[in-house]
Amino acid sequence: MSDHIDNKGTRMGMWFFLYTEIMLFGGLFVLYAAYFHRYTKDFIIAGNETMLVLGTLNTAILLVSSFAVAAAVKAMGRNSSKAVIVLLSITIFLGLAFLFNKYIEWSRDFTHGYYPGSAKMLDGPKGQSIFFALYFTLTGLHALHVFIGTTVLGTCIVLTVKKRITATRMNFLENTGLFWHLVDIIWIFLFPLFYLLL
Amino acid sequence: MKKADTRSNEVIEENQEYTISYRQLSVVLGALLTLTALTVAVSRINLGYMKIWISLLIAAAKGTLVLLFFMQIRSVGKAVSVTFIVTLVILALFIGLIFFDIDFR
Amino acid sequence: MAAEQSFYHTPSSPRHTGFTAWLLTTDHKRIGLMYGAVILCYFLVGMTLGLLMRTELMSVNHKIVSAQTYNALFTLHGVIMIFIFIIPGMPTIFGNFFMPIQIGAEDVIFPRLNLMTFYLFVIGGILAIVSLFAMGPPDTGWTFYVPFSISTHTGVTLTVFAVFVLGVSSMLTGINFITTIHRCRAKGMGWMQIPLFTWTIYSTAWVQVLATPVIGITMLLILVERVFGVGLLDPSKGGDPLMYQHLFWMYSHPAVYIMILPGMGIISEIFPVFSRKPIFGYRSIVAAGMGIATIGSLVWAHHMFVSGISDEAVLVFSFFTFIVAVPSAVKVFNWVSTMYGGSIDFKPPLFFALWFIFLFTIGGLTGLVQGAAGQNVHIHDTHWVVGHFHFVMFGGSGFALIAGLHYWWPKMFGRMYDYKKAFIGGYMLVVGFMMHYFPMFILGLEGMPRRYYTYLPRYWAWNFFEGIGGYIMVAGIILIFVNLFLSFRNPPTAPADPWGGTTLEWSIPSPPPLKNFTREPIVASYPYDFSEQARKLKEGGTDVTT
Numbered sequence: 001m002s003d004h005i006d007n008k009g010t011r012m013g014m015w016f017f018l019y020t021e022i023m024l025f026g027g028l029f030v031l032y033a034a035y036f037h038r039y040t041k042d043f044i045i046a047g048n049e050t051m052l053v054l055g056t057l058n059t060a061i062l063l064v065s066s067f068a069v070a071a072a073v074k075a076m077g078r079n080s081s082k083a084v085i086v087l088l089s090i091t092i093f094l095g096l097a098f099l100f101n102k103y104i105e106w107s108r109d110f111t112h113g114y115y116p117g118s119a120k121m122l123d124g125p126k127g128q129s130i131f132f133a134l135y136f137t138l139t140g141l142h143a144l145h146v147f148i149g150t151t152v153l154g155t156c157i158v159l160t161v162k163k164r165i166t167a168t169r170m171n172f173l174e175n176t177g178l179f180w181h182l183v184d185i186i187w188i189f190l191f192p193l194f195y196l197l198l
Numbered sequence: 199m200k201k202a203d204t205r206s207n208e209v210i211e212e213n214q215e216y217t218i219s220y221r222q223l224s225v226v227l228g229a230l231l232t233l234t235a236l237t238v239a240v241s242r243i244n245l246g247y248m249k250i251w252i253s254l255l256i257a258a259a260k261g262t263l264v265l266l267f268f269m270q271i272r273s274v275g276k277a278v279s280v281t282f283i284v285t286l287v288i289l290a291l292f293i294g295l296i297f298f299d300i301d302f303r
Numbered sequence: 304m305a306a307e308q309s310f311y312h313t314p315s316s317p318r319h320t321g322f323t324a325w326l327l328t329t330d331h332k333r334i335g336l337m338y339g340a341v342i343l344c345y346f347l348v349g350m351t352l353g354l355l356m357r358t359e360l361m362s363v364n365h366k367i368v369s370a371q372t373y374n375a376l377f378t379l380h381g382v383i384m385i386f387i388f389i390i391p392g393m394p395t396i397f398g399n400f401f402m403p404i405q406i407g408a409e410d411v412i413f414p415r416l417n418l419m420t421f422y423l424f425v426i427g428g429i430l431a432i433v434s435l436f437a438m439g440p441p442d443t444g445w446t447f448y449v450p451f452s453i454s455t456h457t458g459v460t461l462t463v464f465a466v467f468v469l470g471v472s473s474m475l476t477g478i479n480f481i482t483t484i485h486r487c488r489a490k491g492m493g494w495m496q497i498p499l500f501t502w503t504i505y506s507t508a509w510v511q512v513l514a515t516p517v518i519g520i521t522m523l524l525i526l527v528e529r530v531f532g533v534g535l536l537d538p539s540k541g542g543d544p545l546m547y548q549h550l551f552w553m554y555s556h557p558a559v560y561i562m563i564l565p566g567m568g569i570i571s572e573i574f575p576v577f578s579r580k581p582i583f584g585y586r587s588i589v590a591a592g593m594g595i596a597t598i599g600s601l602v603w604a605h606h607m608f609v610s611g612i613s614d615e616a617v618l619v620f621s622f623f624t625f626i627v628a629v630p631s632a633v634k635v636f637n638w639v640s641t642m643y644g645g646s647i648d649f650k651p652p653l654f655f656a657l658w659f660i661f662l663f664t665i666g667g668l669t670g671l672v673q674g675a676a677g678q679n680v681h682i683h684d685t686h687w688v689v690g691h692f693h694f695v696m697f698g699g700s701g702f703a704l705i706a707g708l709h710y711w712w713p714k715m716f717g718r719m720y721d722y723k724k725a726f727i728g729g730y731m732l733v734v735g736f737m738m739h740y741f742p743m744f745i746l747g748l749e750g751m752p753r754r755y756y757t758y759l760p761r762y763w764a765w766n767f768f769e770g771i772g773g774y775i776m777v778a779g780i781i782l783i784f785v786n787l788f789l790s791f792r793n794p795p796t797a798p799a800d801p802w803g804g805t806t807l808e809w810s811i812p813s814p815p816p817l818k819n820f821t822r823e824p825i826v827a828s829y830p831y832d833f834s835e836q837a838r839k840l841k842e843g844g845t846d847v848t849t
Contacts, residue, residue, distance in 0.1 A: 008274060009412050009486035015271075015278045016478040019285045020516045026289045027520035027550055031535060033293045034300050034546055036250070052238075059234050063260075067227040070268040071220060116534045126541025133533040133540070137524075181269045185261045191234075192253035196241035277485050281509075288513055291601060295619065296549055299604065302613035 007171055014175040018182050021145075025186055028138050032193060035130050042127025047197030049114055050135070054101050055195035059187065061101070065094035066184040069153070069177045079167040081160055088157050091180065095150035102143050106136075135194050142190060145183050152176050218267060226267040233260050309717065309795075313817040315414075329414035330817060334421050335399030336715070342392055343784075345428060349383035352376050354777055357739070359756060361770035363763050366756075373756035374442035375457075379435070381445025382462065386469050387428050389700050390558055391476075393565035394511070395424070397707050398480060398504045400715060404808045404815065405498045407489025407824040412482045420472045420479070427469035434461035444754060446555070449536045449547045453528045460529050463522040470515045470522070473561075477511030480504055489807075491826035495589075498806045498830045499582065502589050503568030506596040510557045510564075514600065518554035521547065548610055552603035560599040562696060563663075564592060566703025567634055570656050573710055574638045576804045577653035578645030581831040584637040591630035591637075598627040608679040617676045624674035631667055635660060650802065651725040655706035658733055662698025666691055669744060684754075687747025693740045705729075705783060710802070712787060717795035717814045724786035731779030738772025803836050 036043050072087035113120035114132055121129040156173050159165045165173050237256040245252065265271045265282075272279060310332050314324035325333055356376050359367050368376065399417065403410055411417050434441065437458035443451050452459050484497070484505050497505075524547070527533055534540025536547045575582045582588065604612055604620040638660060647653070669691040672678050682688065713719055742765040751762045758766065800809040807824050808815075 006412060006486055009482055011274050012278055012485060013413060013416075013478055013482040015274060015282070016481055016512055017475075019281070019512055020474045020478070022285055023289065023513055023516035024520050026292065027517045027553070029289070030293050030296060030550065030553075031546060034296055034543065034549075035541075037297070037300055038543070039541070056234065056238055060231060063227060063230045063234065066264060066268050067223055070218075070223055074218065074220065074223070116540060117532055122540075129534055130541040133535045133542075137527060137533060137535065141523075178269055181264050184268075185264050188260045188264070189254070189257050192237060192241070192250070192257055196237060196253050197250070198241055285513060288600060292517075292553055295601060295604075295616075298619045299545070299549070299612040299616035302615040303611075 005169075005171065010171045011174060011178070014178050018178060021182055021186075025138070025141065028134070028141070029189075032134050032138070035127070035134065036193075039125075039127025039130055042125045043131050044197050045125075046114075046128040046131035047194065049112075050195050051105050051108065052195050052198075054105050055191060058098050058101050059191045061094045061098050062184045062187050065091045065098075066181050068094065069180050073170070073174055073177045076160070076165065076170045076173055077167055081163075084160050084173075085157055088153055088160070092150050092153050092157075095146055095153070098146055099143060099150075102139065138190055139194070142183070142186055145186070149176070149180050149183050153180065218270065222267065226263055230260055230263055233263075307812060307816050307821055309812065309814045310817040311814060315817065327418070329410070329418055331399045331403050331410050331414065331417060332715075332815065334417050335396050335401075337421055338391065338395040338399065338424065341425060341428065342388055342396065345383050345387045349380055349388055350777065350780070352380040352383070354773055356380065357770050357773040360758070360766045362767075363757060363760050368756070370756045371442060374444075374754070375435075375440035377754055378441045378444055378462075379431075382431060382441075382466070384696075385445055385558070385562075386466055387431065389562045389696055390473065391424060391469070392562075393569070393700070393704055393707065394480070394504060394507055394561070395420075395476060397500070397569065397711065398476075398507075398565060401711065401808055402480060402501050402504050403483060403487065404811065404819050405501045405806055406484060406487060407492055407807055407820065407826060408483065408487035409818045409820070411479050412487050413479050416475055416479055420475045423468055423472035423475070427465050427467075427472060430461055430465035430468060434458040434465060437461045446551060447522075447525060448551075449525070449528070449544045450538070452525055453537065460526055463525045467519055467522045467526075470519045473511050474515045474519075477508035477515070480508040481512065484508075489824045489826055491828075495586070496826055496828065496830055499571035499585070499588055499592075500565070500568035500806075503564040503571070503592050506592045507561050507564045510561050510596050510600070514554045514557035514561075517550060518558075521550040521554065524550070545607070545610060545612065548607050549604065552606045553600075556603040556606065557596075557600045559692075559695070560596055562700045563703075564595065566659070566700045566707075567592065569703045569707040569710065570638060570659055571634075572804075572806065573652045573656040573706055574641040575831045575833070576710075576802050577648045577650060577656075578642045579648065579803065579833055579836055580641060580645035581829070581833060582637065583640035583643075584633075585829070585831065588634055588637050591633045594630040595627060598623060598630070602627055605674055605679075608676050609683045621674055621676045625671065628667060628671055628674075635664060648802070650709075651720075651722055651729065652706050652710035652802070654726060654729055655702050655709060658729070659699060659702040659706060662694055662702060662736070666694030666696075666699055669694060682747050684752055685747035686743040686751045686753055689753050690740050690743030690747060693743075698736060698740070705732075708787060711808075712790065713797035713801050714808055714813045714815070716790065717797045718790040718793045719797050719801065720787050720790035720793075724782060724789075728779050728782035728786055731782060732776055733779075735772045735774070735776025735779055739769050739776050740772075742769050803833075805832055805835075806830055 068087045068091040072084050072091065075083035075087060109115055109132070115121065115136060116129045116133040121132060153176060156165060156176050159172065233256055237253050240252055240256070241249065243249075271282060310330060314320060315328045315330035315333065319327050325337060328334060328337075355368065356373065359373060359376075399411070435458065437460075439457040441447075441452075441455070441457050441459045441462045443455060443457075443459060447459065447463060452463075484501060488497070524535060528536055532540075534542050536542040536544055538544060571582060571588055602620055602623045604616055605624045608617050608621070638656075669687070673682060673688065673691060709720070709725060746762055746765050749762065751758055795814075797813045799812050801813075802809070805827065807826070810824065811819060811821075
């Protein structure tokens, strides 16, 4: 097997993997579209109950983290490992902050009965229960991806320290960045669908 | 040592297509945050059925910025640029065709 | 010469010998063969389950299995045959072994990912087996329709998770193949020089990448519903069970194109070689393949005509269903036209390819009958449907796979097989197949439902007849495989090019060396150029093989 690594090919493969993620979430967006059409008024009422401030903050958090990881990739291209480690650490910190915010949101939702199967939802209009069913499924799947991304970013830091990722061998870092950006883009769409239906 | 040099030259050449300055990245971030503020502000106005379309449009604009400048989608070649659009079209078709059912029941 | 040594004698990494030369290999040829071994085992299990069902159906009154068991039988027969045999079959066995060689590459672009997809596949298969014993085998049918799949107290949770894992394997294979075809082609191998089998692997890979995630999320939804009861598909909580069907078929219809396209690719390889003539309409076959993949993604709700969807949806999906038949027909015309004016070499690969045309055409035409909404009302969920999909999946994909085995066997294993037994086994298979599946159209029109373990006495005669056919069919299959495996008694002296083929796999030894090519492959400007063969014929002798 030849030692020459096809950098462009490796990045291409990662993009094709991102397509599978788009279609995976896509299935849930299909569900959202169908139920929004059916229960529009209930969605808007339920949409008022999501925590707008935390949602907006999380949006900003992911956008800044996307910036950080893009800057980290650029820094690695310049061989500035120290800058890379700092920027990746910021990205991870922001990812964890995102997850912490989600924990706060979900805790509050469970306490106040904003989840499918709660007394409030069972008594109320079905559309609102469906809204929250979609909310937990979509943001849950997304949070899982944030968690995975954060872990892989941590691996990038370790590999950078060990000099296994360098300016001439940075496919792993670039591809991790691509994954993180996709996670950001998915949230960019989730945000208006669940927080801005007011 | 010679081998490593030619490899790094190759990589630098490849990354030429990939260059975006820190400054440009910051500008894009600024634009993204501005669009976020905009979409939150717009959501407070009563626009009826247009509201969700406008917020999705702004989201699409934000997504496009991330794709073009953070992810550098154009630097991987036509294969990716074209097939990415195809993917979105397929997803749009899935959602669109479903509406032939749910809109008419 | 060491470089020319067959890949069997050259482990992909010098450190690995014996079992690890296989289990830890990154060589696409070994991975393809390992997939083949696992898939063959599961196929035999699936075939046995099928035979059990048909034996049960040979009598109205006598029971060899309980009703519950029968439900489990048709569920597992479907899950195994569809998710573990046909969907992965041709892409992972022949796609892995031959696609890199056909484009002049050493291997796929991501060899370690390739090995990982194999292990994901194995794990998925094991999970499916375990689910039999977890809470009782699933009894929902391979389609796992809600609400029954959510409420049933059988091992559905594990089964749908197994399908999810198998889906991941499929997606990653697709990514690997697409990127390989884009990046690893030999010099001179442009897009219009790629052999037709590789083109179908390419189209199939796109369907794998874009459609499989949808069933991934659908299976996860069942899981989430069973465990957390979120209600997205539960009418009592506001969900719409039809949305499940939409999501399920959004993948599962394109999946049938994953099943057939590589088979069509194999047929496209066989006809030119055994007609000693270029394929008729290379470009239109390429376009038709991509057309089938694209339009085939827009027809899914033709599985749902009587489920309660709107009339407008029925109209739209019926329309697209008729459209998608066009590119398939184009291919059939092109294959048949390839034979016209050619010099026919009637060997087993061509034999099976001809039966493919006949059986697939019947399957396709009966599919059009289903695609017509009015007729669909009468035949939905009857045995007509069972007949249709077996004609396309077995008469189509199955026969194409067997044809591919007979075409590429000498290349993979270096041994020729006995032609006579191949023909006998083939005829037995065809006779049994027609006896077994054709009457299903009659039974369906007469109203016999599918997935029922018993039936009205007036359906008995055909069911009994079908059962006999089933046993003849199985005997034929067994003879075919025994014949192929008996080839191992012959010495490994198969020539590099036993059939007079023109694509790159016939320019290297049988079996190939580890890195496939010992010198730079010479890429022809047109992959089906038989002028060299014609020249050899003119110069003397009738042997165009090397």
